[in-house]
Amino acid sequence: MEISTELLKSKCHVNTNEEGDRFVGIKADSENAMVYFPMGYQLPDTEHERRRDILHLISVLSEFTVRNDRVLHMKKFEAPQSVDFPVNAYMEVINYYLEQRSYYTEKEPIYKTSDRGNTDWAKTIRQQKPLLQANNSPIYLKQTVRDSTPNDRNLITQIHKYCVYESFQKLGWLFTPNLPPKPDFPIDIKRFLIELNDKLGKTNNDKDKRLFTSMIAMLKYIDEETNKRQFYFGTDSFEYVWEKLIDRVFGVSNKNSYFPKATWHLKKGKTRTFEALRPDTIMVCNNKIYVLDAKYYRYGLTGEPMHLPEGRSIHKQITYGEYISINNKFKDENGNNPTVYNAFLMPYNSRENIFDLSGIFENCGESTGEWKGHDNTFEHVQGILVDINYLMHHYTGNHSKKIIALADSIERALTENGGNLPIEAEISVSVGSDY
Incomplete structure (x- = not known):
């Protein structure tokens, strides 16, 4: 499969999350390859940046999906197809080859006669004629020294050549339109695996171990795959990745204590406690608590009210907020109940959108429940649009500025939409606009 890097743009697609257009990841065969980005993603302008973003997409999917997530929904009456393509293994093989600019080779020791080098004294004494000094001690003007040379015929080198060719067939188009030479030796996967496992058990070199x-x-995947012309790496359920990204950046680690539970206290028989309602993310900032629900919904793309979180989700958020606000374990040292805020976080494109918005975090409105009053902050669930490019490229490192900026966005939205609620001093912290 040869793909010109000039055509990389034509191989990238941003999905709509509509039926039949939900896959995020890479699909390829021997004739074609496509990269599918999540809805709202802004593709960069240059080939270099597109290549960078494709590699970053692979990293995000590798970190935030597991095998059960990577299930493709097939056509009606066909069983779902599980995808367990070892993309990181393929990338490791490619990177090793590009860094070394050659195949892996083992070096067999050879010996030569020289007056410098790593002397093998046992061979020198046997093979070289010494000169005797005045005190009859020998001196060797020439010595037998150890040298080395690559052994290109070694089996481990052949295995690497095969793996390099296979990896470039599937993913090498990200780096170059040219394939390395096709191996011209018999392919024996089971023998290759025995050799590699033996080498892995004997090496102490970390780089060789990774290779x-x-x-x-790679070889296990090749040995087990049923369709040799096509492979997938990605997911039809990017909403789980969105939830994990939000939780990684904004969430506290001990959110279990914020989950409301329910219990039956029976007159006869054992008490029965039900599983807790589980908000996606709990964020804490300046002693205030924010209940966040990550919604991978299409509203940020379409502006269509039908694509907003439904009533059931709104009611849950208000319940979460009320539970936290009245629970004694969340009171401060003065016995005051915490201030609790509520928000849905939905993806959007800050560079191209129908709202004329450009911020990393932007408010699109709020939702309330008719069954509750509107006097508490948590009873106003804010709709916050989050730039998906920014979140995907900034989920590592220190998140304190991002947390403060999101808190600021939610509180400002409450002022604008609620109006009658008291708001504490405003916070103004920039998270930057770089991608």
Whole structure:
């Protein structure tokens, strides 16, 4: 499969999250390859940046999906197809080859006669004629020294050549339109695996260990795959990735204590406690608590009210907020109940959208429940649009500025939409606009 890097743009697609257009990841076969980005993603302008973003998409999917997430929904009456393509193994093999600019080779020791080098004294004494000094002690003007040369015929080198060719067939188009030479030796996967496992058990070099482990993963995949012309890496359920990204950046680690539970206290028999309602993310900032629900909904793309969180989700958020606000364990040292805020976080494109918005975090409105009053902050659930490019490229490192900026966005929205609620001193912290 040869793909010109000039055509990389034509191989990228931003999905709509409509039926039949929900897959995020890579699909490829021997003739074609496509990269599918999540809805709202802004593709960069240059080939270099597109290549960078494709590699970053692979990293995000590798970190935030597990095998059960990578299930493709097939056509009606066809069973779902599980995808367990070892993309990181393929990338490791490619990167090793590009860094070394050659195949892996083992070096067999050879010996030569020289007056410098790493002397093998046992061979020198046997093979070289010494000169005797005045005190009859020998001196060797020439010595037998150890040298090395690559052994290109070694089996481990052949295995690497095969793995390099296979990896470039599937993913090498991200780096170059040219394929390395096709191996001209018999392919014996089971023999290759035995050799690699043996080498892995004997090596102490971390770089070699990563390479051997990656080649083992590749060969197992090749040995087990049923469709040799096509492979997938990605998910039809990017909403789970969105939830994990939000929780990674904004959430506290001990959110279980914020979950409201329900219990039956029976007159006869054992008490029965039900599983807790589980908000996606709990954020804490300046002693205030924010209940966040990550919604991978299409509203940020379409502006269509039908694509907003439904009533059931709104009621849950208000219940979460009320539970936290009245629970004694969340009171401060003065016995005051915490201030609790509520928000839905939905993806959008800050560079191209129908709202004329450009911020990393932007408010699109608020939702309330008719069954509750509107006097508490948590009873106003804010709709916050989050730039998906920014979140996908900034989920590592220190998140304190992002947390403060999101808190600021939610509180400002409450002022604008609620109007009659008291708001504490405003916070103004920039998170930057770089991608």
